[in-house]
Amino acid sequence: MDDLRFDPAKKELLDSPDRRKLLPPEKLLSLLPIKNNHVILDLGAGTGYFAIPAAQMTLETVFALDIEPELLADLKTKMEEQNISNIELLEASITNIPLTDHSVDCVIASLVLHAIKPLSLGIAEIKRVMKDEAYLLCFDWEPKESPIGPPMNIRVSSSEMEEELNKAGLTIAKRLSPTDFLYIFVVQK
Numbered sequence: 001m002d003d004l005r006f007d008p009a010k011k012e013l014l015d016s017p018d019r020r021k022l023l024p025p026e027k028l029l030s031l032l033p034i035k036n037n038h039v040i041l042d043l044g045a046g047t048g049y050f051a052i053p054a055a056q057m058t059l060e061t062v063f064a065l066d067i068e069p070e071l072l073a074d075l076k077t078k079m080e081e082q083n084i085s086n087i088e089l090l091e092a093s094i095t096n097i098p099l100t101d102h103s104v105d106c107v108i109a110s111l112v113l114h115a116i117k118p119l120s121l122g123i124a125e126i127k128r129v130m131k132d133e134a135y136l137l138c139f140d141w142e143p144k145e146s147p148i149g150p151p152m153n154i155r156v157s158s159s160e161m162e163e164e165l166n167k168a169g170l171t172i173a174k175r176l177s178p179t180d181f182l183y184i185f186v187v188q189k
Contacts, residue, residue: 018148022178023110023139025053031174031186032135034058038105041065041129043094044112048075048087054108055087063104065090065097094122099129107136111149114140114156123168127189136170136187146181158183 029050034040034057042051045064052075055062064087066072072089079087092098094109094116107126116122126136143155162172165187174186 022148022182025050028137028139028184029053029057029108031176031184032106032108032137034106036060039063039103040106040108041097041099041104042108042110043097043126044110044115045075045089046071048078050108050110051075051087052078052082052084054106055084058086060086062087063090063099064088065092065094067091067093095125097125097129101128102131104129105131105134107134109136109138109140111140113138113161114150114154119156119161119164120167123164123170127168127170130189132189134189135173136189137184138165138187139182139184142181142183144181146179149181158185161185 034054036059038058039060040054040058040062042054042062042064045051045066048064051062051064064072064075069091072091076089090098094112107130109126113119113122130136138161140161141149141155143152143157165172165185170187170189172185173188176184178184
């Protein structure tokens with residue numbers, strides 16, 4: 001279950017200058033081979049930090065999934081202000097994605113999988129909606145001291161994440177460590 005939700009009262013952190021410096025969305029999205037005919041799923045989309053730039057990279061749909069309706073309402077406002085029509089909002093859990101099997105070309109899981117318990121259930125659901133040869137951009141928190149991020153006890157180490165991805169039959173194509181407390185995997189089905 002998604003029992004470790006992000007607090008919508010802290011939504012200003014989702015698009016802060018510090019986050020943009022640490023995790024520039026366009027640069028991170030460039031790690032994926034996104035084409036203009038790709039369907040993209042942004043998990044834990046929040047207020048659109050990745051969904052909005054992803055929508056500019058494809059002519060197809062970007063599904064912005066989040067369990068918090070307040071965050072999706074903010075994203076809807078941004079979509080209207082920026083005249084973005086190819087984002088579809090999904091109020092749902094990562095453990096129960098309301099999409100058909102093999103329907104997505106690229107998945108973004110930004111600092112969200114640590115909140116999924118059990119992690120294996122979330123990864124299985126992600127794999128289910130991925131097309132063959134689809135990509136997952138996964139980044140999360142190492143259990144190391146950091147100036148930002150969730151409590152240590154809920155973080156998922158890169159080794160544990162790698163193990164769960166491998167158990168699900170997914171392949172890590174690239175590993176990056178932008179800081180000692182963050183890791184990034186580019187994963188292929």
